[in-house]
Amino acid sequence: MAAGIENVKDYAVVMRGITKRFPNVVANDHVDLFVKKGEIHAIVGENGAGKTTLMNQLYGLINPDEGEIYINGKKVNIKNPSDAIKNGIGMVHQHFMLVSNLTAVENIILGSEPRKGAVLDIKKAKKEVKELSERYGLYIDIEAKIEDTPVGMQQRIEILKTLYRGAEILILDEPTAVLTPQETEELFEIMRKLKESGKTIIFISHKLNEVMEITDTITVMRLGKVTGNLKTSQTNPKEIAKFMVGRDVLLRVEKKPKKPKHEVLRVENLWVKDNRGLDAVKGISFNVRAGEILGIAGVAGNGQTELIEALTGLRKAENGKVFLLNDEVTNKDARILREKGLVHIPEDRQKHGLVLQFPGYYNVILGRHYKTPFCIDGFLDMRYIIDYSKKLFEDFDVRPKDPKILAANLSGGNQQKVILAREMSSSPIVSIFAQPTRGLDIGAIEYIHKNILKLRDEDVAIILVSMELEEIFSLSDRIIVMYEGEIMGEVMPEETSYEEVGLMMAGSKLEMIRSGIK
Amino acid sequence: MKKRIMKINLSAFIVPVMSVIIALLIASVVILLIGKNPLIAYYEMLKGAFGSSQDFINTIVKTTPLILTGLAVGFGFRAGVFNIGAEGQMSMGALFATIAGMNLGGFPPYIAIPITILSGMLMGALWASIAGFLKARTGAHEVITTIMLNWISYYLGNYMVAGPLSVGSGTPKSPEIAASAKLPVIIKSQSIELTPGIFIAILMAIVIYVLLEKTSTGYEIKAVGFNPYAAEYGGISIAKNVVLAMAISGALAGLAGALEVMGLHYRYLGTLTSGKGFDGISISLIGQNHPIGIIFAALLIGSLRTGSNAMQFAGIPKHIVMIIQGIVIFLVAADRIVKTILTYRKKHKAGVEK
Structure with a gap:
């Protein structure tokens, strides 16, 4: 040197x-x-x-x-x-x-x-x-x-x-x-x-x-x-x-064999419009089962964002139905969906995921801030909230381990850990991860991947939307590919290839690809 | 950890205080330029504001509504709404407190006073909620709608004292409110009376502080104010909280109007707010939108107002006070300037120590 x-x-x-x-x-x-x-x-x-x-x-x-x-x-x-x-x-x-x-x-x-x-x-x-x-x-x-x-x-x-x-x-x-x-x-x-x-x-x-x-x-x-x-x-x-x-890193997380159980979330013929009023999601249907990761692949801007927003109560679906454990929850607002056990790691963590001007301890209760034990008769139990957030910061290795620091002053990876800590600790039954590792470094990616798999092994139904094919392939138990608001096909990661999924991402339907090959 | 929090509070406190000092220095240059002695000017001003018990009570009376309009605007800021309509909400609060107070003659004070106060607050809240509702429903910006509502309340007030509520001749005015609806006088110094209004204002500041910092309602209001997207994601209704924030803000301004009627004028004069609603904007800025800070900011502006008259008697134009007020607001709004000066000095010191 x-x-x-x-x-x-x-x-x-x-x-x-x-x-x-x-x-x-x-x-x-x-x-x-x-x-x-x-x-x-x-x-x-x-x-x-x-x-x-x-x-x-x-x-x-x-x-x-x-x-x-x-x-x-x-x-x-x-x-x-x-x-x-x-x-x-x-x-x-x-x-x-x-x-x-x-x-x-x-x-x-x-x-x-x-x-x-x-x-x-x-x-x-x-x-x-x-x-x-x-x-x-x-x-x-x-x-x-x-x-x-x-x-x-x-x-x-x-x-x-x-x-x-x-x-x-x-x-x-x-x-x-x-x-x-x-x-x-x-x-x-x-x-x-x-x-x-x-x-x-x-x-x-x-x-x-x-x-x-x-x-x-x-x-x-x-x-x-x-x-x-x-x-x-x-x-x-x-x-x-x-x-x-500074240590050995698993570039690809180890995955136990899947054991999918009952159906948790079912989407039937869902239509959603984007901000310009154009159809972004065009009549798609799929389901997710407990203990299963459904990967949604696709190039950014093919309706994934609108789909997720409709599923999480942030955007109105124009048509179609969503069922959570066989209860219809179409167009229910975010609070009701959260009460029913749906959590969401949003695509844009600074816009949706955090109130940046709030300290960590306020951010880790967002969505449950009105419920006991955080809130009793309308008054926040600050001592409990701070103790709770300290423990959460410890468990999820948020650095620095001080929940009084404003979310804005945490690094991207640690901001994501705060969101992950909040969402995972609310005992979800469905968890939607939108681009969970975008912009993060390998240490943080490894950590988040491990946690997604941990949730799956705890029988949570998981939807994973990602632009990174590698992430989709290494985590998903099933993959669907979206193109211009439609599903081009559903494949199992072990039975497909990057090439086949890539073709679907570019707009070819699975049947067409497979009939062309065979 | 406690130290850090103390530090933050301290710096929020330093900027306004430094701003006042700098403003006084700049204004003294102006006073020198018109050939007067700034020390005498400030002495007269201080004496005018606090020199005698009469002056002191006068300052407190002027400060009371300013605390409340400052709180109204400051609370709005914390909730992410810019309520420019404190003026109109205060006027509507005064009008309805008057109407209630006029008709409560048959009741004892312990019933008449609370009902009169609540009428004013309720009307202020309703008036502001119109803007909140329009924002939540249609996205109409509250700055525009509250300004329009100000004008509606202005003409409505003038109409009421010239028409349906008109009494006597000369200045248009309403009848007096019932004696039982008047606030009791605690101290009287010559013609100036001190009522418990100031304690109500300070109590409201504490209530707002607790609401913002200790309750889940305050949590939701602040979340919507800081980041409506994240609030919505967390299951917090933006529409509900915008309307609620406007209503609380309007209730505070309405209370200011009600107290003016019940403790000072005892009637509605159509134009009694004389800009106190707009002063609320400057006060909340100087008070850094903090309920306790707003109390001190209101006291500052209130004492400048009473002090300015005394200064006028000493031959120094009272508009100097407007210059001071303007510079303070400028410096607080552009707090980077003061912070830069402070950090420069700190660096400079550190450099010397090296």
């Missing part, structure tokens, strides 16, 4: 001894990073490992307390992003920094507009942007306003923005977190093209399969320190995971 001054010259980026302290935490503790010119270099680590902090220092958003940075062998002092841009560094943030009512081209040239005299030369700008986008295969609609632009394209606009400013070193912070599998593939294509043309890419991620697919070298971080420097071709996901978490 100790590279001498002489070979600093061989690297596009060298960061040495970078230390950054925040109140109560050392975010980066003497971090060394060596990135060769023209390679794709991954920085992996769990949430809070200090990846983004390190990159924010390279991009000048924050300044290191200690340490040195060399760009192409030259020592530089990057005080702010414009210093970074001058040194050919560009960064695409996890949350895009685009002006939503400006067009793509206006966003790209923002801050470095070509001028004709004092006037903006929009023609020249468009021409330059078009050339750039064609050269790297970054296809965008340059006239479209950002607000009308899909997420994948917004990301390409962000990348073009950095290239337009002459970036030679690109930092991509968790670029695939917001993308569908197809969009991710497209992004990788672009990254390969950029690499071919000599650009250096730093790729921040915690998705190991992606890191294995696209990168050349890997720096692993854990708790603010570098724990491993690896060559992608000479390592494997298990090894990276071990460096990340």
Whole structure:
């Protein structure tokens, strides 16, 4: 790891001894990073490992307390992003920094507009942007306003923005977190093209399969320190995971054989409209039994969200029936459904799952806050609530273990644990998990998967909606695939393949696929 | 852990206090610029507000309705509704308290007083619930509907004192309420009377505090205010809680109106609120929407008002008070400014120590 001054010259980026302290935490503790010119270099680590902090220092958003940075062998002092841009560094943030009512081209040239005299030369700008986008295969609609632009394209606009400013070193912070599998593939294509043309890419991620697919070298971080420097071709996901978490991790949870019992939830010919008033769920029927995990696969936006909302009392079903233990519960409100034992781990944990401004102890009683023992004659029993939440935080390993901290100040994984703790501790009979591991790191994913299986082994009926095929395959006992609000087919995970499910996700019915094959 | 909570409370307290200090400093520059001595101005103001028992009672009388309108708006904020209609709710509360009070002559005070108070609160609650209902049902924004309701109550009030309730000549006014519906006088200093109104206002602040912090109703109201999506997910009805929050907010404003009638004017004058409903917005801001903070914020504004008259007598325009009030609100609303100044000083100190 100790590279001498002489070979600093061989690297596009060298960061040495970078230390950054925040109140109560050392975010980066003497971090060394060596990135060769023209390679794709991954920085992996769990949430809070200090990846983004390190990159924010390279991009000048924050300044290191200690340490040195060399760009192409030259020592530089990057005080702010414009210093970074001058040194050919560009960064695409996890949350895009685009002006939503400006067009793509206006966003790209923002801050470095070509001028004709004092006037903006929009023609020249468009021409330059078009050339750039064609050269790297970054296809965008340059006239479209950002607000009308899909997420994948917004990301390409962000990348073009950095290239337009002459970036030679690109930092991509968790670029695939917001993308569908197809969009991710497209992004990788672009990254390969950029690499071919000599650009250096730093790729921040915690998705190991992606890191294995696209990168050349890997720096692993854990708790603010570098724990491993690896060559992608000479390592494997298990090894990276071990460096990340500091112990052996089960990448795939072990599953006992299923023992499905009686039917718990039955959906008959359900129709649901989306926010625009269009049919999002078109007459679907299925059932779930106790002790069984029903996986619902599909590309995002094919009616899964509306289906779940209708089942959990957050959206009105237009037609059809839902039965819970043979009682009809169609369009009952969320409180009644909760009383009947239906719990829900929502897709958007910050929007639906938590009141971020509430402390942990208030969040763990949401939905049961009006019932004994939390509430007696209308008055909250604060002492009981706090003791109860302390125990729950302990049992579910929420960190920090202090339920008085506001939910907003917990990390994503710990926020999800708070929701999980709340929902699982209310002795459910049906549990609906919508994208339960989205955006979480492997340690947390492993934990949540284990708990989903634990619930199943306790004879809870489980619906699991996920965009991650791997998650669907490793957990589900049965899989249904949704496409444009309809079910394309139902398969058993052991009797199907990624390919077959993938085809159904793209809109082919199971009968058609199987009759075509046979 | 206790320490942390104390800290949070302390910082919520520091911002308004610092804001007042900064506002006084800035206003003293203005006073200097018009050629007067700021120390004399502030001395006169302080004396005017607290100098004699008469002044002190006057300040308390002015503060009483401000606590309640401040609570009305502040409670609304906690519930995620922006009740700009405290003005109209206060006026409607005063009107109906008057009507009740006029007709309770045959009853003893221990019946007449509670019924008069409750009539005012009920009417304020009903008036505000209209906006709550419209929001829950149609999504109509409460800022628009409460402003419209303010105007309706304004004209309705003027009509009542000019028409059906009109009595005597000169200023349009209603008849006096029955003696048994008047609040008893505890202390009298010359013409100024202190009634138990202030204790009712403080009691309401405590009730609201308990409601918000200790009950499941308060939990639901706050959840809806912070994040209606999560509240709905947790089985909390948004519609019910929006209407409830507006009703409670309106009841507080209505109570302010009722107490003005029962303890000060003894009749309805059509325009008696004179902006106290709107003052509630500034007060809840300065009090950081905290019931106890609102008591102090109301006292601040109340004493500035009484003090300003004394300042006027000393030859310093009383509008200086408006400048002070404006700067305080500006600084509290833009609390980042004060926080930045405080943290800068802290950092600076730490740097020196190193």
